[in-house]
Amino acid sequence: MISLNNVHKSYVTGSNSLHVLKGIDLEIKSGEFVSIMGSSGSGKSTLLNILGILDNYDEGSYYLNGSLVKDMSEKKAAKLRNELVGFVFQSFNLISFKNALENVALPLYYQGVNRKKRNKIAEEYLDKVGLLDWATHLPSEMSGGQKQRVAIARSLISQPKIIFADEPTGALDTSTSYEVMDILKEINDDGITVILVTHEHDIASMTQKIVRLKDGRIDEIIKNGDLKNFQHRYAKELETA
Ligand SMILES: Nc1ncnc2c1ncn2[C@@H]1O[C@H](COP(=O)(O)OP(=O)(O)O)[C@@H](O)[C@H]1O
Ligand SMILES: [Mg+2]
Known part of the structure; x- marks a missing residue:
């Protein structure tokens, strides 16, 4: 799949160039x-944005x-994104003057689905994240965890195959972090590929595979069975940091 x-990937600003990703090899089924775990500035968001076709890369292949995905026209990129991809962000990115139901229904509005139909479908997805009773509430009336669940419902409404979540x-x-992780796990149980970015090792250890980024490279990939060992080692690293 990936x-x-x-x-x-390098960022060039004026005469400065910052080489952020230095040869990433990665397979995700x-x-x-x-x-994707790593310290702040290690290139996690850069990698996720490339995976979600929100940004270009310089060399190699994806x-x-x-x-x-290379030198793709915006039209083709948009088509791939629409067919395959949903996004969840740290800051929820909800529209403040729209209620929970309207926020979830928004992607369908852009697809030209009429109000009655899109609201009905949005209700199903709000229900899926346990927030049907909150349909008419504005984001300002909701907790952070609830807002993120609304954002997850919105990301699901276009029936993506992959959810990319940047520090969800x-x-x-x-x-509330665990609540959100539980929902991401449920989504994954439904067959959707979930790829999230985090700098927290306890969040990472709730996933099946941890891709550790360090100095622009993949330092290691830790699979389910090795998680205990990973936590132990990581704790040691923190002690000596
Ligand atoms: N658009 C940009 N222009 C220039 N530098 C950037 C840009 N985006 C990120 N960077 C720099 O690239 C490095 C990696 O950033 P990022 O991928 O956001 O890291 P992370 O998500 O792991 O914290 C950081 O040093 C950051 O300052
Ligand atoms: Mg980031």
């Missing part, structure tokens, strides 16, 4: 639940569902 080979629990306290 295949990267030797992907490089359909149905996986993956976290295949998404068999299509080479970054603005939440521990218990």
